Amino acid sequence: MRESGSDAKGGCILTINGGSSTLKFALSRVEAIPVRELSGLIDRIGSSSGAVMSIRTSAGDTDRRIVDAPDHAACLEPMLEYLKDRLKREPLAAIGHRVVHGGREYRAPQRVTPTVMEALQRLSPYDPEHLPAEIALIKECVRRYPDIPHVACFDTAFHRDIPTVSRLLPIPRRYEQQGVQRYGFHGLSYAFLMKELSRIGRSGEASGRVILAHLGNGVSLAAVKDGKPVDTTMGFTPAAGVPMSRRSGDLDPGLVSYLARTEGMSVDRFQRMVNSESGLLGISECSSDMRDLLKEEETNSKAAEAVALFCYQVKKAVGSFAAALGGVDTLVFSAGIGEHSPVVRARICEGLEFLGIVLDRTRNEADAPVISAENSSVTVRVIQTDEEREMAESVVGVLGMNPTRE
Numbered sequence: 001m002r003e004s005g006s007d008a009k010g011g012c013i014l015t016i017n018g019g020s021s022t023l024k025f026a027l028s029r030v031e032a033i034p035v036r037e038l039s040g041l042i043d044r045i046g047s048s049s050g051a052v053m054s055i056r057t058s059a060g061d062t063d064r065r066i067v068d069a070p071d072h073a074a075c076l077e078p079m080l081e082y083l084k085d086r087l088k089r090e091p092l093a094a095i096g097h098r099v100v101h102g103g104r105e106y107r108a109p110q111r112v113t114p115t116v117m118e119a120l121q122r123l124s125p126y127d128p129e130h131l132p133a134e135i136a137l138i139k140e141c142v143r144r145y146p147d148i149p150h151v152a153c154f155d156t157a158f159h160r161d162i163p164t165v166s167r168l169l170p171i172p173r174r175y176e177q178q179g180v181q182r183y184g185f186h187g188l189s190y191a192f193l194m195k196e197l198s199r200i201g202r203s204g205e206a207s208g209r210v211i212l213a214h215l216g217n218g219v220s221l222a223a224v225k226d227g228k229p230v231d232t233t234m235g236f237t238p239a240a241g242v243p244m245s246r247r248s249g250d251l252d253p254g255l256v257s258y259l260a261r262t263e264g265m266s267v268d269r270f271q272r273m274v275n276s277e278s279g280l281l282g283i284s285e286c287s288s289d290m291r292d293l294l295k296e297e298e299t300n301s302k303a304a305e306a307v308a309l310f311c312y313q314v315k316k317a318v319g320s321f322a323a324a325l326g327g328v329d330t331l332v333f334s335a336g337i338g339e340h341s342p343v344v345r346a347r348i349c350e351g352l353e354f355l356g357i358v359l360d361r362t363r364n365e366a367d368a369p370v371i372s373a374e375n376s377s378v379t380v381r382v383i384q385t386d387e388e389r390e391m392a393e394s395v396v397g398v399l400g401m402n403p404t405r406e
Contacts (some may be wrong), residue, residue, distance in 0.1 A: 011093035012037065014083075015153075015391040016141070017188075018098065018134050020215070023075045026388035027083060030093050034392035037086070037332075042067065042075045053078055072133040072138045080144070094149045096395040097138050098188060098387065100238065102154030104179050109157070109394040112138060112150035120152075126179070127237055129275050135185050151398050154392045158187030159222070159229050166231040182240075184232035186214045189192040190222050190389040193334055196383050198370070201330070205379065208329035211321045212312065214385065215344070216335030217288070219244040220315070223321035231324050233317050239274050242313040245288035248278035249313065280306045290337050290344065311347040318348065321325065322355050328378050331357060333371075333386040349380065 013034055023042040024264075027032035040055040051069035055063050060183050069079035070117040080087075096114070103123045117138070142150055167181050167264050190212050200208040210224040219242050223230040234239030243249040251274065252260045259265040265273075273282075281288035284306035286296065297304035322328045335343055342365045356377030364371040372380035395401070 003121050007303055010307060011091045012087070013094050013392045013395050014181075015096040015098060015395070016098065016137060017320070017386045017387055017391065018072050018130070018137055023069075023072055023079075023137075024388060025079055026392070027086070028170065028389075028392040028395070030191055030371055032396070034389070034396060036389065036392075039388060040079065040082075042069055042079065045069050045072060053082070055082065064301050073135070073136045076137070076140055076144065078376055080366065092145060093401070095145060095398055096150060096151045096153055096391040097134065097141070098155065098391060099134050099138075100155045100185060101127045101183065102152075102156045103183075104181075105155050106152070107157055107160040108149055109153045109398045111398055112142065112152050114151060128271070130273065147203045149399055151395045153188060153394045155185045155187045155376065156357055159184030161233055162229050162231060164388070169236065171206070180236060182232075182235040183232045184220070184229070185238045186218065186222070186232075188222045188390045189334065189385040189388040190229070191222075192386050193245060193383055194224065194227070195390075197330070197332065197381070200383075201381075202379075205330055207327040209322075209327055210330045211325070211328055212334065213318070213330045213348075214335045215314065215333065215338035215341075217245040218247070219249075219310075219335075219337075221312070221317045223325050225325050231321060241309055242317055243283070244279045245290075246276050246279045246281050248274040248282070251283050258350075280310060283309060290341060294341070294343055307344070311344060314348050314379040315350075315352065317356070318357075328355055331378055331380045333380070333382050339384055342367065345371065345382075358359055362376045 011030055011032060013028045022045065026039040027037045029037055036058055038055055038057040040053060042051050042053045042289045044051045050066040053067045054064045069075045083331055101123055103126060105119050116238055120135050169181055193212050194206055207227050212222045214220050218238060220232055220234045222232040239247045241249050256270060259270060280293060284293055284303045286303060287293055293303040293307050297307055337344055344358060346364055349357050357377035357380060358373040359380060360373040370379060370381055372378060
């Protein structure tokens with residue numbers, strides 16, 4: 001299956017966003033601001049019972065089917081088969097790829113070239129949980145669509161200018177020369193959220209002291225001041241920071257030697273533990289899904305402790321970033337938990353009244369765009385993130401796709 005491309009001034013942009021066990025994709029019509037045609041998710045990649053592909057069109061139609069997807073590259077066949085008729089009417093003009101780690105080399109989206117691919121291969125040890133699968137996806141897409149441009153959109157790019165004090169790791173300086181530093185992730189989400197805050201917020205709000213909380217399967221927070229990133233919770237890899245669905249977040253580094261001595265734990269086994277067996281799943285021993293844990297917390301003490309630890313650690317991150325920013329003007333909740341869990345948002349904000357954060361219970365339970373109370377000096381918002389839209393806009397910008405509207 002090998003299709004050719006189309007004129008870069010028309011057609012569609014396909015964006016591909018590969019996670020550790022999921023693949024999100026979206027098809028957008030090329031415009032100065034790309035117009036979403038449909039979006040999809042392939043979940044449970046590698047599952048023995050089959051992966052699940054769910055698709056939603058701009059008209060609100062939905063489709064759900066079981067697909068054979070033993071790995072990320074295998075997801076392309078069922079996805080492109082579904083898109084086949086649509087792409088006959090409006091061929092692909094470009095493909096945008098989410099790449100988790102850009103290292104120090106890539107500070108902005110880049111057109112994929114052999115040089116870029118070589119650099120990504122060198123960066124693979126930085127994030128073995130994501131980069132190898134993302135590289136395989138890009139290679140397969142380039143093989144299938146060799147005549148259209150491909151653009152790598154880096155999750156680290158948003159944080160590229162964080163201050164040195166936020167970037168340095170307190171280990172021997174020679175490792176910094178090798179690229180070992182704090183990078184930060186979820187940058188595509190944060191870039192979109194800041195643009196959206198500029199669009200919907202009060203005049204100058206996006207230039208104030210902003211804390212962004214991306215609370216999904218992966219979890220991180222970012223501090224932004226005067227429109228510029230100041231700090232973030234994730235570090236050299238996406239496993240750092242606050243606890244997540246399956247990732248541990250920050251740990252005492254002494255655990256590495258302790259577990260090696262007492263259990264003979266290898267580096268690979270430790271890597272698997274902190275990325276796949278920890279966080280909410282590790283603490284609760286029953287689920288990595290916040291929705292499941294909230295249902296069970298009254299009868300399952302471990303589920304309750306997992307929820308409590310999550311909210312406590314996010315609350316601490318908000319407090320530390322308020323200190324780094326010299327206060328806070330806006331707090332934004334986003335991603336799956338942040339957008340859809342009033343209980344978690346309330347527990348995180350409880351006790352932060354000294355910072356000026358006061359929630360309106362009715363607004364919060366309704367998932368309103370603004371959930372802070374009238375007497376809150378901090379505006380607390382719920383904003384739906386859209387990494388695929390940010391990627392599509394990046395593709396348009398990199399390739400100069402700026403068609404004149406009729």
